[in-house]
Amino acid sequence: MTSKTDAPPSYEEALHLPKSDHSPDQPQHGAPLPPPPSYSPSPGMYLGPPGYWGPGGAVYPQPSMCSGPGFSPAGIPIATLSSGLPASNQGDMDDFLSNQWESMSVRHAFIRKVYLILTVQLTITFSVIAIFTFVDPVKLFVIRYPVIYWASYGVFFVVYCILICCKEPRRRFPLNLVLLGIFTFAFSYMSGTVSSYYETKAVFLAMGITAVVCISVTVFCFQTKVDFTSCGGFLTIAAVLLMIIGIVTAIVLSFQYVPWLHMLYAAIGAVVYTLFLVYNTQLLIGNRELAISPEEYIYGALSLYVDIVNIFLFILQISGAATE
Template sequence: MSNPTAPPSYDAAVDEKGYGGQVNPQYATQYGTETQPLTGTPYPQATGYPPAGGYPQTGYAGYPQSGPPQPQPQPYGYQPQPVASPVYNAPVGSGPSESENGGFSTRGTFSDKSVRRMFIRKVFIVLGLQLLVTFGIVTIFTLVDDVREWVKANRGFYYAAYAVFLVLYIVLVCVESVRRKSPQNLIMLGIFTLSLSYMTGTIAASYNVKAVMITMGVTVLVCAGIILFSMQTRFDFTKCSGVLFVLVLVLFLFGFIMIFAFRYDWYMQVVYGCLGALVFGLFLAFDTQLIMGGRKYELDPEEYVFGALNLYIDIVYIFLFLLSIFGGSGD
């Protein structure tokens, strides 16, 4: 019969898996054996991954203590080395504006949808007022015979309006501080609209009344279709600025040649009008996507005057080129 007070067997007193060959503290307490600090790891750890709360600290009888690791004493004069923070490479377009140049900027300025909607609303309200003034003047210059004859007899006002148009256009396009400062930007835009409207009305007065009215209707339909198409299509017209520059250069050279070589050939006038309407139709799509945003390039939210100016010029030039195609001389 076994003695209950006899010391345990070696296998019972030693647990190789849990205590690394050391004496089990249960029997060490019972039989008065002094427990030594354990050198092995009492619990298996996953290689390469510290446990939650830091690495365990060895306490009494090898049991781990919870909490972060305790700071170790450092020798006198020790200076900790600064740890370099990791470099964060922000994704393209994550900031408010990746780059800006003359009112044009890359994607990112319209992160807030309410800002975009307010900007688009301002642009189209200003554009609507401009077109209302322009087509109103064109209608008066075309339908009222006295005004029509007076405009034809006083060509000097046309050239004065052209000078005002050119100066204000250069200022509004090139001087960013002017077109962003209210109310002087709106005042200058209003004078610019009146000057171009007078020029457009003077040109329309030289054409048949019926042709002018038909051209106004066609212009409204064409421009509305281009604007709606530009809003819905996935094709990015803002990437085609180089192509548009080449087309404008071709249009300019073609018109310069017509002055000397094909001045009285009606079919060349039709070709020139079709080319001009095509080029400014593409410009209308380009400027519409700049305003709507979400493309490679877009306008800054403060550039509502610049956006309305671009759309207004595109529509007026489309009207003039279409008038040269469909219009019959009223002289």
């Protein structure tokens, strides 16, 4: 029968007992274990995972001592967030940036093409207006035969409807250019006919004001962050009201009532078409709620051209009435 002191130790005590009694550093059976040394990290000490030596004198187990499941072998770095994106994600990012750059290049080429076509159209239009203003025989001819004006108005309306419906320049590229040329000459003849009824001073004044308005609107649209492309419904209502006011004005002026109503109608028309110019310019630029496709450069040039010429005609009515 054994005594209590000869009984085997418990499981908890066996975990702390030395495996060999020959080690002089190990405490004897039954003696209390010394407490572990206190540890407080010094400033700047690396509190990384096991397998690294910490600065400031703190020693972590060497990588060779921690080899096994769950530990990285010695000599192999551990991946961190600063290692960058994986190869596949980096390639996707490069593709995204290249696509963005390509889309910007396409949009810039589209804008240059639209303004080149618009420049040619405005050159033709204001050249015709200058001929009808300065050449007296031509001026007298268009005033004497107004039927040509109404014929050009019919051609203008029909060709305009065709160009609005045909927005596929790749399939109908030559046809659209021919129709655009016919439309430009028809509208130029109409503008020249209207200009022939006014003095040369009023025509030049209207040209100058139109140029200032168009340049200011273009600079404003390229600089502002306000999105006017979401105001399409408002502009549609304004266009309908302008048409109604024009019909009422034509009826009232035929009876010689309210002579100043004509100038009021012209002022409203100039403001409405200036708003249309802002709207169509932002559609052309892009980066807004709505934008014109880069394939519809003929439609883009057509919309800007109609807005600018209509602004000129309305301002011409105001300046002509003022000079009289």
